[in-house]
Amino acid sequence: MDALNSPVCVAPADPEWINLPYGGSHAGFYVGRLVNELERRPDGKMLVGAVAGALDQVRDESLDYFLRTRYAKKPDTMQAVREVLDALVATGKIEHIPKQPGIPAGLIRLK
Numbered sequence: 506m507d508a509l510n511s512p513v514c515v516a517p518a519d520p521e522w523i524n525l526p527y528g529g530s531h532a533g534f535y536v537g538r539l540v541n542e543l544e545r546r547p548d549g550k551m552l553v554g555a556v557a558g559a560l561d562q563v564r565d566e567s568l569d570y571f572l573r574t575r576y577a578k579k580p581d582t583m584q585a586v587r588e589v590l591d592a593l594v595a596t597g598k599i600e601h602i603p604k605q606p607g608i609p610a611g612l613i614r615l616k
Contacts, residue, residue: 520595520596521535521536521537521596522534522535522536523535523536523539523589523592523593523596524588524589524592525572525576525577525584525589526586526588526589527577527579527582527583527584527586528572528576528577528578528579528582528584529577529578529579530578532576532577532578532579533576534572534575534576536593536596536598536599538575539568539571539593539599540598540599540615542571543599543613543614543615544615549614549615550612550613550614551566551567551568551571551612551613551614552564552566552567552568552610552611552612553567553568553569553585553590553601553604553610553611553612553613554566554567554568554569554570554585554610555567555568555569555583555585555586555611556569556583557583558581559581560573560574560580560581567585567610568585568613569583569584569585572584572585572589590613593613597616598615598616599613599614599615599616600613600614600615600616601613602614
């Protein structure tokens with residue numbers, strides 16, 4: 506870069522941007538959109554609903570459905586994967602409660 510007399514700029518990744526690793530090239534969303542959705546829900550919760558099958562097998566109130574229908578370029582590929590859940594939790598805005606005995610599904614909610 507010195508030979509070209511060009512500076513190198515390093516910009517950190519936006520912590521509010523959540524990549525969808527299986528959503529298609531450059532697929533992702535800003536966590537604020539999910540926060541808005543959770544605020545609209547009476548209980549402030551959303552099932553994770555991660556299903557490896559086609560979109561018609563996913564519960565329409567789940568995170569997986571939300572991501573597949575709004576942000577993924579590949580809606581028949583599961584999107585509520587570990588990387589996405591970890592990135593959501595890392596923002597400090599979302600809490601993930603994994604599926605446990607006696608609980609039919611994992612869920613997310615606002616902190």
